[in-house]
Amino acid sequence: MTVYNGRIWLMLENNELIDDIDTDMIYHNKYLAITDKSQMGQYTFDNLKGYEDFAKKAQPNDIVIVGENFGSGSSRQQAVDCFDDLGVICVMALSYGAIYKRNAINSGYPILTIKELDRSGLQSGDTLNIDTDSGTIEKDGLVIGRVQPLSTVQKDILAAGNVFEYAKGL
Amino acid sequence: MGQTMVEKIMQKHSDEDAEPGKIIWIDIDIRSARDFGGANVVKNMNTYYPGEKVHDRSKTYFTFDCNVPANTIAYANNQHICRKYAKGEEIKVYDVDAGIGSHVLIEEGLLLPGGTGVGTDSHLNILGSIGAFGQGMGDQDIAFVFKAGKTWFEVPETIRIDVDGQLPADCSARDLTLKTVGTLGTKTALGKAQEFFGPTIDSLDLSGRITLSSMATEMSAIIALLQPNEAVLQECSEARGSPVEGIAPDPDATYSANVTVDINGLKPQISRPGKPHDVVDVETVNDVPVDSVFIGSCTNGRYEDIKAAAMVVKGKKIKPGVFGSVVPATRKGYIRLMKDGILEILVDAGFLVSNPGCGGCASGQIGMTGEGQVQISTSNRNYTGKQGAGFTYLASPETAAASAIMGRIATAEEVV
Numbered sequence: 389m390t391v392y393n394g395r396i397w398l399m400l401e402n403n404e405l406i407d408d409i410d411t412d413m414i415y416h417n418k419y420l421a422i423t424d425k426s427q428m429g430q431y432t433f434d435n436l437k438g439y440e441d442f443a444k445k446a447q448p449n450d451i452v453i454v455g456e457n458f459g460s461g462s463s464r465q466q467a468v469d470c471f472d473d474l475g476v477i478c479v480m481a482l483s484y485g486a487i488y489k490r491n492a493i494n495s496g497y498p499i500l501t502i503k504e505l506d507r508s509g510l511q512s513g514d515t516l517n518i519d520t521d522s523g524t525i526e527k528d529g530l531v532i533g534r535v536q537p538l539s540t541v542q543k544d545i546l547a548a549g550n551v552f553e554y555a556k557g558l
Numbered sequence: 559m560g561q562t563m564v565e566k567i568m569q570k571h572s573d574e575d576a577e578p579g580k581i582i583w584i585d586i587d588i589r590s591a592r593d594f595g596g597a598n599v600v601k602n603m604n605t606y607y608p609g610e611k612v613h614d615r616s617k618t619y620f621t622f623d624c625n626v627p628a629n630t631i632a633y634a635n636n637q638h639i640c641r642k643y644a645k646g647e648e649i650k651v652y653d654v655d656a657g658i659g660s661h662v663l664i665e666e667g668l669l670l671p672g673g674t675g676v677g678t679d680s681h682l683n684i685l686g687s688i689g690a691f692g693q694g695m696g697d698q699d700i701a702f703v704f705k706a707g708k709t710w711f712e713v714p715e716t717i718r719i720d721v722d723g724q725l726p727a728d729c730s731a732r733d734l735t736l737k738t739v740g741t742l743g744t745k746t747a748l749g750k751a752q753e754f755f756g757p758t759i760d761s762l763d764l765s766g767r768i769t770l771s772s773m774a775t776e777m778s779a780i781i782a783l784l785q786p787n788e789a790v791l792q793e794c795s796e797a798r799g800s801p802v803e804g805i806a807p808d809p810d811a812t813y814s815a816n817v818t819v820d821i822n823g824l825k826p827q828i829s830r831p832g833k834p835h836d837v838v839d840v841e842t843v844n845d846v847p848v849d850s851v852f853i854g855s856c857t858n859g860r861y862e863d864i865k866a867a868a869m870v871v872k873g874k875k876i877k878p879g880v881f882g883s884v885v886p887a888t889r890k891g892y893i894r895l896m897k898d899g900i901l902e903i904l905v906d907a908g909f910l911v912s913n914p915g916c917g918g919c920a921s922g923q924i925g926m927t928g929e930g931q932v933q934i935s936t937s938n939r940n941y942t943g944k945q946g947a948g949f950t951y952l953a954s955p956e957t958a959a960a961s962a963i964m965g966r967i968a969t970a971e972e973v974v
């Protein structure tokens with residue numbers, strides 16, 4: 389059973405989850421020369437309007453919630469690794485860019501896809517409990533939404549650590 | 559429930575149900591790396607799996623085509639890194655003289671209808687032309703497949719594209735392709751598989767099918783899959799040396815959208831510089847002077863394409879001041895063109911004929927355009943800077959050849 393329990397960030401603009409956050413907004417290309425993962429977290433979202441100070445305020449165990457087409461744009465792995473470095477335990481989006489999805493899954497970083505979410509009464513800082521087996525999103529013991537169950541692929545790779553570790557076991 | 563072709567292929571290569579939107583493991587029949595990306599695949603293998611073998615060397619290939627033979631030290635080094643690794647691992651290399659990797663896979667009968675192949679080439683989805691699933695990927699993804707023999711895909715939704723009408727006599731598969739790219743743009747097919755239907759599609763020969771499938775990438779599609787007709791199956795069987803089976807979608811397959819491309823009264827088409835989908839009738843731009851012409855690439859570098867260009871220029875001369883080049887896609891095609899006297903016609907007309915490969919499409923192999931230079935190319939991409947500093951229009955071999963003769967953008971009908 390995989391459960392993610394943490395404090396949420398609702399990434400909003402005009403009270404809507406932000407769509408089309410591209411890889412330059414997540415991790416700007418001016419930091420691409422950085423190869424040490426432990427240096428990446430500090431720049432997360434510093435190019436996303438309204439969230440420039442995200443990295444300073446984020447805490448280990450946080451969960452990031454975003455809209456459609458998250459991670460569109462370039463193929464940079466740093467846009468996945470920066471969340472891992474900050475200790476953000478998972479990202480939940482309505483949908484992802486195709487390459488971002490490949491990168492996240494291959495590197496064993498949990499990305500979850502939201503099927504439904506009742507945002508009334510929900511705000512950043514609340515604590516949610518997400519069970520990827522039952523697919524439920526709970527707040528204070530009440531189900532307020534659902535995520536897509538993890539695919540076998542994603543489970544296999546998460547269990548191994550990353551796609552390269554997974555291949556060693558074959 | 560009925561399945562589309564991509565669903566059927568993925569189903570056949572997986573233990574899981576191939577439902578659109580679902581991520582499943584898929585066995586990969588052919589794994590390849592080209593000189594672009596290949597050296598990094600080797601590096602990844604050495605980093606992540608030191609001392610370990612590839613999953614199945616008989617299904618693993620290197621194909622050099624981007625920069626052949628190498629004209630930069632970086633490419634020469636990369637090719638040599640691949641060769642040394644391949645030698646140690648006993649992996650077959652289609653070296654700098656073989657031609658464009660995706661074409662070689664088809665021509666050698668390595669990949670068959672219904673099969674799966676991946677490689678470090680963003681146009682490997684050309685394999686859709688024979689009804690196979692092909693996909694280009696990054697060097698980490700490919701290293702993983704070299705080792706695992708399988709990879710994961712999200713099963714894409716499929717769009718049904720009905721091509722309405724017969725291709726007029728003065729138009730070719732390339733005009734149909736450009737019309738389709740212009741109609742769909744870059745958003746309609748984003749992340750989806752395409753299937754094409756209609757009498758014109760049914761009768762397209764393999765080279766025309768390759769042309770159409772090669773531009774799925776420019777429509778942001780995962781792949782354009784075509785149901786093989788008898789002629790295609792025949793060609794694949796001959797390449798393989800044994801009979802091969804076809805593949806077709808189920809009659810009750812589910813499509814996420816239907817699009818119609820109307821080719822009634824179609825006129826020769828051309829993409830204007832910068833955007834492959836900025837497509838207009840050739841006649842609307844036929845006053846533009848042309849400085850250089852390139853005929854070749856994975857889109858239009860087959861025997862039939864180059865022969866079609868030769869028929870336009872036969873007995874004529876390129877306009878003085880215009881540079882024309884021809885690059886057959888593969889060595890086998892080159893030999894046939896040579897034996898049939900086609901290359902002679904082109905050389906007589908003033909074209910430079912170069913050795914097989916990506917040629918004018920990549921890395922300045924047979925020259926690039928300078929600032930302000932206008933080029934007509936039969937390749938698939940005309941993004942700024944892709945083929946030099948000039949302006950590149952994309953058109954059919956016939957239009958490209960005619961433009962070389964006239965010294966301005968022209969259709970074959972205008973050449974007298």
Ligand code: SF4
Pocket residue numbers: 623624658679680681855856857915916917919920937938
């Ligand atoms: S001809 Fe151009 S598009 Fe085709 S494989 Fe070669 S470089 Fe890529």
